[in-house]
Amino acid sequence: xxxxxxxxxxxxxxxxxxxxxxxxxxxxxxxxxxxxxxxxxxxxxxxxxxxxxxxxxxxxxxxxxxxxxxxxxxxxxxxxxxxxxxxxxxxxxxxxxxxxxxxxxxxxxxxxxxxxxxxxxxxxxxxxxxxxxxxxxxxxxxxxxxxxxxxxxxxxxxxxxxxxxxxxxxxxxxxxxxxxxxxxxxxxxxxxxxxxxxxxxxxxxxxxxxxxxxxxxxxxxxxxxxxxxxxxxxxxxxxxxxxxxxxxxxxxxxxxxxxxxxxxxxxxxxxxxxxxxxxxxxxxxxxxxxxxxxxxxxxxxxxxxxxxxxxxxxxxxxxxxxxxxxxxxxxxxxxxxxxxxxxxxxxxxxxxxxxxxxxxxxxxxxxxxxxxxxxxxxxxxxxxxxxxxxxxxxxxxxxxxxxxxxxxxxxxxxxxxxxxxxxxx
Numbered sequence: 001x002x003x004x005x006x007x008x009x010x011x012x013x014x015x016x017x018x019x020x021x022x023x024x025x026x027x028x029x030x031x032x033x034x035x036x037x038x039x040x041x042x043x044x045x046x047x048x049x050x051x052x053x054x055x056x057x058x059x060x061x062x063x064x065x066x067x068x069x070x071x072x073x074x075x076x077x078x079x080x081x082x083x084x085x086x087x088x089x090x091x092x093x094x095x096x097x098x099x100x101x102x103x104x105x106x107x108x109x110x111x112x113x114x115x116x117x118x119x120x121x122x123x124x125x126x127x128x129x130x131x132x133x134x135x136x137x138x139x140x141x142x143x144x145x146x147x148x149x150x151x152x153x154x155x156x157x158x159x160x161x162x163x164x165x166x167x168x169x170x171x172x173x174x175x176x177x178x179x180x181x182x183x184x185x186x187x188x189x190x191x192x193x194x195x196x197x198x199x200x201x202x203x204x205x206x207x208x209x210x211x212x213x214x215x216x217x218x219x220x221x222x223x224x225x226x227x228x229x230x231x232x233x234x235x236x237x238x239x240x241x242x243x244x245x246x247x248x249x250x251x252x253x254x255x256x257x258x259x260x261x262x263x264x265x266x267x268x269x270x271x272x273x274x275x276x277x278x279x280x281x282x283x284x285x286x287x288x289x290x291x292x293x294x295x296x297x298x299x300x301x302x303x304x305x306x307x308x309x310x311x312x313x314x315x316x317x318x319x320x321x322x323x324x325x326x327x328x329x330x331x332x333x334x335x336x337x338x339x340x341x342x343x344x345x346x347x348x349x350x351x352x353x354x355x356x357x358x359x360x361x362x363x364x365x366x367x368x369x370x371x372x373x374x375x376x377x378x379x380x381x382x383x384x385x386x387x388x389x390x391x392x393x394x395x396x397x398x399x400x401x402x403x404x405x406x407x408x409x410x411x412x413x414x415x416x417x418x419x420x421x422x423x424x425x
Contacts, residue, residue, distance in 0.1 A: 126141060227251050
């Protein structure tokens with residue numbers, strides 16, 4: 001529910017009365033006594049989804065941006081007439097806030113430049129520490145303070161309402177935020193490596209939290225698109241975007257920190273893989289938000305801007321979609337590589353099972369497949385087979401297992417068979 005307060009200019013009072021009467025809404029008028037160019041103040045309680053059509057009627061009655069229109073969040077309205085008004089608008093989208101509220105909500109999500117820079121740097125440093133410590137809890141903590149939802153939503157809203165200044169500011173803040181994140185992460189990681197907070201010969205690609213961001217697949221794309229959709233829906237519903245902001249930070253801050261770690265360690269392939277992930281996520285968030293806002297029915301104030309808004313939206317959606325498609329070639333390669341590795345492991349398991357099943361004196365405990373350290377197009381290099389036996393008389397399984405695995409994979413693989421004595425079943 002909303003309470004709309006409108007200052008009515010001198011000479012527009014009757015036009016405002018007619019507009020509100022035509023909308024069949026309740027309202028109250030009080031005299032404006034500040035001795036300025038206003039005759040009265042109108043107070044109009046409305047359901048959330050009724051604000052936009054009523055404001056449109058008031059604009060046609062002559063209430064433009066030269067006057068004051070304030071939309072307040074009303075906690076409760078006790079009135080039978082208001083209940084009837086809610087029923088009248090019940091068939092419409094009850095969660096959709098007015099265009100002016102949307103613009104204000106997007107702008108409120110962006111902190112001052114000073115705070116934006118400080119929060120971005122701090123979140124990137126914390127994320128870098130969490131990645132190097134292999135601590136998911138610390139990485140999640142970094143996302144909570146990252147202020148990245150505001151610029152993304154501001155960019156999309158600026159496009160929809162044809163506010164070039166708003167759009168430009170959103171783009172600039174997104175670029176600045178990502179560059180700051182990468183630079184901060186690189187500086188902090190380099191410092192940690194230089195003063196031996198991290199062992200000097202550590203292979204960062206073996207740290208699980210870092211490894212997750214090196215070879216992004218199409219699941220990463222789903223995360224980013226979901227974050228963009230959730231961010232724009234939370235904005236249009238006028239609810240808190242804090243939790244959604246964490247989701248957007250999930251898609252951007254840890255990958256950006258991984259880029260910085262790759263720079264600090266002098267590992268170009270680490271930075272390349274995570275850079276693709278950052279770019280795909282950033283573009284996907286903007287694309288999803290833009291499409292959802294457009295689909296929600298938001299338009300510019302002035303009718304002659306409709307074609308401009310439609311054209312700008314189509315152009316930017318096209319640019320984002322094409323760029324994502326190009327970058328998705330990398331994601332596709334990684335996805336295919338993951339599929340190939342999974343099917344190879346499945347064939348290895350089947351081959352080993354076939355050998356062990358024929359030996360009553362042995363029991364298969366586990367199989368571990370170790371791959372090459374390449375970011376993409378990894379090869380299975382070593383297979384470790386744990387076999388349980390009930391006596392000291394060890395069956396000769398190494399050669400048969402090795403031969404079966406090489407037949408299944410089509411290339412030579414180093415095979416280790418380890419025996420563990422187990423109790424009889």
